[in-house]
Amino acid sequence: MPVQAWVWWQQLALVMAGGALGAAARFWLGGMLFRQLGSGFPWGTFAVNMMGSFAAGFLAIWLEDRGPSALYWRAFLIVGVLGALTTYSTLMVECLLFARTDRHGNALGYLGITLLAGLLLVWVGARLADMVRPPAW
Numbered sequence: 272m273p274v275q276a277w278v279w280w281q282q283l284a285l286v287m288a289g290g291a292l293g294a295a296a297r298f299w300l301g302g303m304l305f306r307q308l309g310s311g312f313p314w315g316t317f318a319v320n321m322m323g324s325f326a327a328g329f330l331a332i333w334l335e336d337r338g339p340s341a342l343y344w345r346a347f348l349i350v351g352v353l354g355a356l357t358t359y360s361t362l363m364v365e366c367l368l369f370a371r372t373d374r375h376g377n378a379l380g381y382l383g384i385t386l387l388a389g390l391l392l393v394w395v396g397a398r399l400a401d402m403v404r405p406p407a408w
Contacts, residue, residue, distance in 0.1 A: 282346040289351020297356050312377075313365040316358060317385060323357030324389040328396030336407035 272280075301315025308314045330348050334341040362385060369378035 278342075282343065285343055285347040286351040286354075289347040289353075290355040293352040293355030293357075296352075297358065313361075313381070316361045316365060317381070320357050320362065320385055321388055321392055323353045324392040325396040327353050327357075328393035329400045330396075332397045332400035333404050338407075 297315070297319050300319055304314040304318060327349055330345075330353075334344055334349075337344070362382070366378040366382050369375070369381065
């Protein structure tokens with residue numbers, strides 16, 4: 272098998288393993304927040320999307336110029352774990368459910384706060400990584 276194909280298969284395995292962990296974390300956290308805070312607001316989806324935004328910003332910068340291993344860490348952490356942890360489709364379904372129950376203001380507010388807070392957190396994560404990461408390897 273050519274080296275390039277082998278690297279691709281290794282990355283795929285890492286994405287799948289990370290995806291399993293991220294999906295399990297989303298399921299667990301969503302259920303826990305639902306039990307603790309109720310169903311009035313989709314706290315689980317909001318929480319994982321905010322955590323994922325911060326972590327993605329941090330990791331994207333932290334892994335810059337980190338040599339060949341960064342390719343594997345990106346596949347595992349950003350594409351796998353964070354890709355499965357965060358969820359755009361669930362955000363959209365929850366906005367749809369708000370709108371279908373005549374809570375249009377809730378839908379717009381939830382969407383707006385998610386987008387604004389997500390952008391802020393990805394930026395804060397990136398800035399923090401810039402401040403704390405050691406020099407390139």
